[in-house]
Each structure stands twice: as structure tokens, then as C-alpha cells.
Amino acid sequence: xxxxxxxxxxxxxxxxxxxxxxxxxxxxxxxxxxxxxxxxxxxxxxxxxxxxxxxxxxxxxxxxxxxxxxxxxxxxxxxxxxxxxxxxxxxxxxxxxxxxxxxxxxxxxxxxxxxxxxxxxxxxxxxxxxxxxxxxxxxxxxxxxxxxxxxxxxxxxxxxxxxxxxxxxxxxxxxxxxxxxxxxxxxxxxxxxxxxxxxxxxxxxxxxxxxxxxxxxxxxxxxxxxxxxxxxxxxxxxxxxxxxxxxxxxxxxxxxxxxxxxxxxxxxxxxxxxxxxxxxxxxxxxxxxxxxxxxxxxxxxxxxxxxxxxxxxxxxxxxxxxxxxxxxxxxxxxxxxxxxxxxxxxxxxxxxxxxxxxxxxxxxxxxxxxxxxxxxxxxxxxxxxxxxxxxxxxxxxxxxxxxxxxxxxxxxxxxxxxxx
RNA sequence: GGAGAGUUGGCAGAGUGGCCCAAUGCGUGGGAUUGCUAAUCCCAUGAGCCGCAAGGCUCGCACAGGUUCAAAUCCUGUACUCUCCGCCA
Numbered sequence: 001x002x003x004x005x006x007x008x009x010x011x012x013x014x015x016x017x018x019x020x021x022x023x024x025x026x027x028x029x030x031x032x033x034x035x036x037x038x039x040x041x042x043x044x045x046x047x048x049x050x051x052x053x054x055x056x057x058x059x060x061x062x063x064x065x066x067x068x069x070x071x072x073x074x075x076x077x078x079x080x081x082x083x084x085x086x087x088x089x090x091x092x093x094x095x096x097x098x099x100x101x102x103x104x105x106x107x108x109x110x111x112x113x114x115x116x117x118x119x120x121x122x123x124x125x126x127x128x129x130x131x132x133x134x135x136x137x138x139x140x141x142x143x144x145x146x147x148x149x150x151x152x153x154x155x156x157x158x159x160x161x162x163x164x165x166x167x168x169x170x171x172x173x174x175x176x177x178x179x180x181x182x183x184x185x186x187x188x189x190x191x192x193x194x195x196x197x198x199x200x201x202x203x204x205x206x207x208x209x210x211x212x213x214x215x216x217x218x219x220x221x222x223x224x225x226x227x228x229x230x231x232x233x234x235x236x237x238x239x240x241x242x243x244x245x246x247x248x249x250x251x252x253x254x255x256x257x258x259x260x261x262x263x264x265x266x267x268x269x270x271x272x273x274x275x276x277x278x279x280x281x282x283x284x285x286x287x288x289x290x291x292x293x294x295x296x297x298x299x300x301x302x303x304x305x306x307x308x309x310x311x312x313x314x315x316x317x318x319x320x321x322x323x324x325x326x327x328x329x330x331x332x333x334x335x336x337x338x339x340x341x342x343x344x345x346x347x348x349x350x351x352x353x354x355x356x357x358x359x360x361x362x363x364x365x366x367x368x369x370x371x372x373x374x375x376x377x378x379x380x381x382x383x384x385x386x387x388x389x390x391x392x393x394x395x396x397x398x399x400x401x402x403x404x405x406x407x408x409x410x411x412x413x414x415x416x417x418x419x420x
Numbered sequence: 421g422g423a424g425a426g427u428u429g430g431c432a433g434a435g436u437g438g439c440c441c442a443a444u445g446c447g448u449g450g451g452a453u454u455g456c457u458a459a460u461c462c463c464a465u466g467a468g469c470c471g472c473a474a475g476g477c478u479c480g481c482a483c484a485g486g487u488u489c490a491a492a493u494c495c496u497g498u499a500c501u502c503u504c505c506g507c508c509a
Contacts, residue, residue, distance in 0.1 A: 046477090048477090051490080054489070057438090067488090238449095367464085367465080
């Protein structure tokens, strides 16, 4: 959410953003409804003022009569205000955030800019297997029974697969905790306001699982970003307590409506996965924002480096970033069976877009209050990362070598082939 | 799921229709005093809006409605917390 003031003073930039991010919003309508709103508020406040004055005076028949009038007038005018505000907020909620200057203008993913690559994709001297074949033959992933029990995109992780999944998450949770991030286990059942707050609504409704039959204000979260960003909703944080850094676990649920045909096999696109997410709240200082963004990026890259997985980092163009983002990096990890890089992490500066919706402010030393900036980046998402892990570290005999860093967390150094 | 008791500012806590535009204390921030520390004293400290300023206004007592000329206070619903019963990991 942007403020009307911001949109007024930066109208050209906002219109340009609509074009660059390929979105639509009724800017003139916003101005119109905002004018109406101001006008009505003035009236409402004047009437309330009179009412309050009368109520503090000695009670007479005259005051009673005037009081009754005011009551009636307020009733209609407050209803009018409610409708205007509702309309204004709806219009406002569709205005995307304005990207930073260094973000490339572009139409779609083809216009993203590779920032750097790390690691050489391994060349194999044998015919490689996909994670699907590896997982099945090693007895560590069971897709058939997964879909039997859970449905399309269902899976079981089994034996070393199960241990690897949890070990990875624990490794990352511990690593970032040591860096001073607060570990957090976030709720997966969340209220609607958190989704609106994060910017997943009003745009992404189709992506979400809704628990209508149980509770009409209950959804399954798509990422820990949503509950964790809302953690401080309606709160004011002392500037000296910033930044707030979290490393948060949650299961993630995605209906993937609209992508039925995509990535239908394997562990790339799933309805259900587990993820450790980095979430930071800070002041609205833009230089600090860039620094924090790089810190989040460095954490993610360190993880991939320690795992020994080749990756590339992309600076996302305007057309391929979401509504709330000021700037976004995607980190893509090498996946041999795709013969290419696949997205495994996504790192965003959200500015005050989310914090306005969630009403999260910070108090400066001077006592002034302003909206915080929010940030988030994946730390690790599994099973997707298992694709890279299994495929990159497979051996000729079908076994998998486990990266050193993970061994203490999983309790083995190799997943042995069950014999061929 | 059932029965009962609660919910006032960062915290404690007063207020049971109009003198509440929420007392007081603690905490916090700023200042004075001060070899250092402590203590003491002064100012500020719910949210927001208007104004260059002086100053003014609105909202706010879990949330949402309602009654009333007037609501923290009365009524209804909801959420949450606590105690007990049931169920459950």
C-alpha cells in the first residue's frame, strides 16, 4: 500500500510503474475519493465536536433537541464516510510499489539480469539420473504412494530422504541463529489480514488454500514471510531495537491453480513443502535497506556454497517482480536434469508497502513515528533443494554423497545404492 | 464441545451514565543538579489530524454492533485469557 500523499507527489513515477510492472490501477479515482474523504472527515469531526461540547454542558431540553439532530446527521454522514473509505482502500490496494532506480525495466523473465555465477556445473562421465529416478531407486522418495494418499503433486519422503529434509532445515536454522537471527516457528494457519498485509491479497487469492469449512477467516500460509511480517502488526518498535531479524520455519501450502501443466513431475512444484525464511524489519533508511538486502543475499549464497551447489543470482526486472517489491534478487541453483538453473531463493526489499498495510511503525529518538521497511529472503526450501542436492552429488553407482556440512545434521555421509 | 470468571495505556492499577478530553504509581525518553555512580528535581510519554506558530480538534478502555441528548460505565454478539469437565498430539 502506498500513501495517497506519495501517489500525489510521485504521480508520474507511479504511472510509469504501472506500465513497467504491467499492472492496472485507477489513480485519478484515488485522488477523487481521497478529496471526498477529506471533505467528509471535516464535516464528521465538526459534528462530533459539537456533540461533545453539548454533552459536557448542563442538560436542557434545547441541548437534547440539538443532540438528537446531530445524532441523525452523523448517522448518515458516517455511513457515507465508511463507503468512501472502503472504495478508496480498494483502489489503493491495487497500486504496486515503485521500484528503486537500479532495477532494470523489462517485460518478463527474459529481461532479468544475471549478477554473478558461483561454482562450475559438474560434468558427468556417466548417464545422469533425475532426482525422480534417484529418489525412487534409493527408496527415499515415494511419488506413487504420495499421489495415492495426497493427490496430484503428493509425495512421501522416506528413509534418508526424510532425514535429509529435516537435517537441511536444522542446519540452516542453526547457521542463521548463530548470526544473530531470532529463530521462530510460525503458524501455518493464518488470518486474512496477514495475507492482505504481505501483499499476497488482493492479487494471489487463487494460489491460497482457504479453510472455509472450518473458519472463514483461516488460510494455510504460502510462506513464513506472511505470519512473520505480521508478527509486529499494529505495533510501534523503538528505533534502537531495530533491525529485527528472524529466521523462521513454516510449512508452506500452494494450490498452484493456473499452473496445472507446469513441472508436473518431481519435486519442483509441490502443493506442500517446508521452508526456512529470513525476515527483517528495519527503519525506512534506504541505504540501510540496500545493505540489509545484500546481507540476506549473502546468507543465502553462503548456504549454497557450503553445500557446494552451483548457482546464479538474478536481478529481477520490473515486469517479473511482484507488486510490493522495491528490488528483488532470485537465486537459482544448478539442477542437472533440467540442464539449467532453477529458482531456489527469492530476496526482496518490500519498503513500507507491507508495513503500511500491517500498521508497523518505528519510533525515532525524537518521538516521531514512521513506517518500517520489511525484507525477506528464502534460507532454504525443501524438498525443492533436494533436486539439486541429489542430482549434483549422484555417483555412477546411483549413490549420493552428502555434503560435509550436512553430515552432522543427518547422521550419514552417503546414501548407498540399494544394489542394482 | 460444555460450565464459570475475566480483558482499562509499555507495566501495575483507579474509575459502575454527565465533574473522564482516563487519576496515580512504575517504567521509558529528554533536561537540571552532579568528581563518578546513586539519589533528587523539572518536562514529556495512547493513536491520529489541522496549523508557519501560538494553539486546536477527532478517535481511544479486547473487537464489532446497539441503547442514550450523553457510554470505559448499560445491552447484544464475537475474539482472546484463566479455572474446571470432555476430547485429543
